[in-house]
Amino acid sequence: MTVTCKSVSAKRGGVEVLHDIDLVVSAGTWVSLVGPNGSGKTTLLHSIAGLVAATGDITVAGVTPRKSGRRAVARAVALMPQRPIVPEGVTVRELIRLGRTAHIPRFGSEKPHDLEIVDRVIARLELEDFAPRSATELSGGELQRVVLARALAQQPDVLLLDEPTSALDIGHQQQVLDLVDSMRCEENLTVIAAMHDLTSAAQYGQRLVLLDRGRIVADGPPAEVLTADRIAQVYGARVEVLDRRDGRAVLPLREREDA
Amino acid sequence: MTSTPRRRALVLGGAALVLLAAMLLGILVGPAGLTARGVLLDMADALPFVDVDSGLSTRQQAILWNIRMPRVVLGAVVGAMLAIAGAAYQGVFRNPLADPYLLGVSSGAGLGATLAIVVGGAAGFAGVPMAAFAGGLLAVAATYMLGRSVGTGRTEVVIILAGVAVAAFANAIQTFFMQLHDDTLRQVYSWMLGRLSTDGWSDVLTILPYVIVSVAVIALHRRTLDVMSVGDVEASSLGIDPARVRLVLVGVATLGTAAVVSASGLIGFVGIVIPHAVRLVVGPGHRLLLPLSLMVGAAFIVLADIVARTAMSPAELPIGVVTAAIGAPFFLFVLRRSRGVA
Numbered sequence: 172m173t174v175t176c177k178s179v180s181a182k183r184g185g186v187e188v189l190h191d192i193d194l195v196v197s198a199g200t201w202v203s204l205v206g207p208n209g210s211g212k213t214t215l216l217h218s219i220a221g222l223v224a225a226t227g228d229i230t231v232a233g234v235t236p237r238k239s240g241r242r243a244v245a246r247a248v249a250l251m252p253q254r255p256i257v258p259e260g261v262t263v264r265e266l267i268r269l270g271r272t273a274h275i276p277r278f279g280s281e282k283p284h285d286l287e288i289v290d291r292v293i294a295r296l297e298l299e300d301f302a303p304r305s306a307t308e309l310s311g312g313e314l315q316r317v318v319l320a321r322a323l324a325q326q327p328d329v330l331l332l333d334e335p336t337s338a339l340d341i342g343h344q345q346q347v348l349d350l351v352d353s354m355r356c357e358e359n360l361t362v363i364a365a366m367h368d369l370t371s372a373a374q375y376g377q378r379l380v381l382l383d384r385g386r387i388v389a390d391g392p393p394a395e396v397l398t399a400d401r402i403a404q405v406y407g408a409r410v411e412v413l414d415r416r417d418g419r420a421v422l423p424l425r426e427r428e429d430a
Numbered sequence: 431m432t433s434t435p436r437r438r439a440l441v442l443g444g445a446a447l448v449l450l451a452a453m454l455l456g457i458l459v460g461p462a463g464l465t466a467r468g469v470l471l472d473m474a475d476a477l478p479f480v481d482v483d484s485g486l487s488t489r490q491q492a493i494l495w496n497i498r499m500p501r502v503v504l505g506a507v508v509g510a511m512l513a514i515a516g517a518a519y520q521g522v523f524r525n526p527l528a529d530p531y532l533l534g535v536s537s538g539a540g541l542g543a544t545l546a547i548v549v550g551g552a553a554g555f556a557g558v559p560m561a562a563f564a565g566g567l568l569a570v571a572a573t574y575m576l577g578r579s580v581g582t583g584r585t586e587v588v589i590i591l592a593g594v595a596v597a598a599f600a601n602a603i604q605t606f607f608m609q610l611h612d613d614t615l616r617q618v619y620s621w622m623l624g625r626l627s628t629d630g631w632s633d634v635l636t637i638l639p640y641v642i643v644s645v646a647v648i649a650l651h652r653r654t655l656d657v658m659s660v661g662d663v664e665a666s667s668l669g670i671d672p673a674r675v676r677l678v679l680v681g682v683a684t685l686g687t688a689a690v691v692s693a694s695g696l697i698g699f700v701g702i703v704i705p706h707a708v709r710l711v712v713g714p715g716h717r718l719l720l721p722l723s724l725m726v727g728a729a730f731i732v733l734a735d736i737v738a739r740t741a742m743s744p745a746e747l748p749i750g751v752v753t754a755a756i757g758a759p760f761f762l763f764v765l766r767r768s769r770g771v772a
Contacts, residue, residue, distance in 0.1 A: 217663075222663060245667060245669030256659075259714060260714045261659070261713075265656070269656065269660065270668065272657050278650040278651070278653075280653055325668070
């Protein structure tokens with residue numbers, strides 16, 4: 172098992188926002204974390220990455236996030252943030268090179284081997300034309316590809332995505348998610364993705380984990396987790412769930428008074 | 431801003447030449463009528479295995495080696511330290527306005543110096559550097575502890591706010607003592623506005639160990655500072671510990687700054703303007719930003735000191751007045767130019 176969480180609880184600002192989470196994810200799978208705003212998706216991702224103090228036991232690719240050093244954790248897990256911070260004046264290649272941080276000596280710099288890996292990732296994600304450009308000039312979709320490239324340059328076993336496409340239009344959403352999925356297949360990556368769009372979550376995730384107020388309320392294949400009743404109960408939303416050849420789609424409904 | 435090794439070498443070599451030229455100018459300019467030829471020959475004579483007659487009198491040699499040169503070197507060391515410390519502070523706080531003064535080094539040192547002058551009277555003036563050094567370090571330590579105790583959320587912002595509070599507190603106490611002992615106002619102000627002393631090599635030798643340690647540790651963190659630029663969450667997930675990096679770098683940058691401030695008084699503007707100007711020209715990568723800030727800062731103070739010595743000769747202007755008067759328009763020029771280019 173690549174990721175194991177046993178009775179994990181975590182606090183944010185003194186308030187417990189994750190309660191007693193048990194989650195086991197096997198290597199090479201894509202698990203979509205879904206749930207309303209504030210349900211604990213980001214905190215769970217940050218607990219797995221060791222970015223917040225959590226009680227309980229977490230192991231990720233043989234590493235214990237809060238006990239192992241940051242470098243060991245960063246070699247095992249990479250995080251793709253929702254809205255990446257782009258420093259003024261930094262080029263795309265420089266931003267991607269930061270992904271090698273955990274692999275080079277603490278006070279050293281990149282060796283030819285590291286630069287090779289960076290070049291390979293840039294080529295794989297077809298970013299050659301962008302590489303010398305300033306990262307602040309990129310569109311949202313391009314930037315997410317760059318941040319994915321940085322995460323891949325970390326050569327992690329586990330990739331955590333924190334609503335990676337919520338700022339993107341539907342076309343770029345598909346591009347980025349397709350890219351992550353093909354990298355998952357090529358590199359046998361384990362992907363845990365917090366997602367807002369339930370349809371995408373079901374299309375890409377082999378398994379869905381539904382969080383509500385810091386607890387897991389459903390966990391299983393998309394067809395089991397996504398039911399109209401459950402979505403109404405957890406999100407307070409009226410939806411119709413459609414079964415399609417390529418997965419389960421969730422369609423929001425509007426009840427018009429004049430209809 | 432892609433920095434190829436060739437371009438980096440060119441830029442750094444150019445800056446080194448500018449610094450050397452500035453230092454040479456600083457040594458040459460002054461009232462004692464030292465000729466450029468005499469100075470160069472005398473300096474060559476000091477090299478091993480070189481024996482030439484410079485034609486300088488013993489008195490002129492004393493002025494060259496024990497007055498001009500230590501002052502120029504002191505200026506270079508002070509400028510280098512203030513500028514590289516500013517670059518480090520801006521890096522760890524991701525704030526273009528951060529500099530060592532912001533966290534209370536200046537107000538703590540000012541309070542320490544004031545107390546030494548007020549309490550110690552004439553004898554106190556000798557204790558000013560030590561008191562300023564201690565005051566600067568204590569103020570930043572207080573800022574840090576205050577900031578850490580408030581919360582773990584947005585640490586970098588909280589620490590800067592704590593610095594503002596500590597600085598206000600120290601300033602209030604300093605003003606109180608200055609009002610109480612207004613006969614010492616002149617001494618206190620002359621220290622606060624900054625000055626480079628001319629009494630031999632003792633100042634340089636006293637502060638140099640602190641500056642070397644501080645600059646070395648900051649330089650080791652050049653790549654770590656690049657990682658810090660993406661914010662604490664992303665930097666952590668890339669494999670560094672931002673809180674620890676911040677503690678180490680604030681610690682050494684403060685140590686170096688407190689040391690130079692104890693010798694030179696409060697020379698403002700360098701820590702913010704120099705790294706900023708350098709960044710606008712060569713970009714934010716610390717591999718180039720740190721050494722370049724160091725050299726440009728050193729050259730800047732050496733040149734500012736020449737102006738301070740000559741503008742109203744034989745009287746001397748406080749160097750802090752000159753750095754601000756030159757620094758502000760210079761900075762606006764660089765800012766405008768970089769906007770025009772971008």
